[in-house]
Amino acid sequence: MTENIYGSPDLKNAIQKIDELQKIVLAQDKRISMLERRPEESDERTEIDFRKIAKEQNDRIAHLEDRIQELENAIKVEKYAPIETYEYKPYSDAERNAIQSNKNIYRKERLLSIQPTTVPVDKVAFYAYLSSNVPASDAHRIIAFDTVITNVGNAYHPHMGTLIAPKSGLYVFTWTIRLAGHRYHTTELVVNNKIVNALHFSPNGQIDGSVSSSVVVHVDQGDDVLIRTSANYHNGEVLSDPNGRSSFAGWILM
Incomplete structure (x- = not known):
């Protein structure tokens, strides 16, 4: 049979x-x-x-x-x-x-990149950097760090520049911004549309360098975590090349 x-x-x-x-x-x-x-x-x-x-x-x-x-x-x-x-x-x-x-899978043109994973959701860590300079002269522009080096748990989405937390817990986030010339920026780390910390750098035509900041913050499952420009201080490009990368990283502590 x-x-x-x-x-x-x-x-x-x-x-x-x-x-x-x-x-x-x-x-x-x-x-x-x-x-x-x-x-x-x-x-x-x-x-x-x-x-x-x-x-x-x-x-x-x-x-x-x-x-x-x-x-x-x-x-x-x-x-x-x-x-x-x-x-x-x-x-x-x-x-x-x-x-x-x-x-008969539902299809839609505007769809995020789905990254199935077998890694337990209690293991979350990512690191990504900008592959090139990006314009950032408008308010609240999300900086999408597009080159992913580490993405344990596949919770970071480079097309959005956003971590979508797969698990509630205490997280560490750090980001680095490189600027030169008369570019200046205040960048913000935002959790679920709430500003957690801000980082300002204005070389004033004298410096080509980078600044970094880190936070430890509780994040609920499903929250969005991202880096964006502030409402007021944003001028010119954010720089990133082999001589100095602008980057974004994070991991869950507990």
């Missing part, structure tokens, strides 16, 4: 992973809508960024769908010996439709 293909543990696991990804996608989509309602962050959602993120996510979904198809094809040709004491019960049409619907 041929086992019903939808009863295969491999296929069930694959469909379960698809279902879990769908839930993450919907949750992240809700977060995008929330963040876009914040005027100080809305300028960071550029059309180019969203097209790139959507393409990456669609490629991930297509890969998962191809994997499910491979499992279905493999199971169809595999035969099992008859079992006298048990007869497999075929799925009803309603059950088949329910399984099929789980494979």
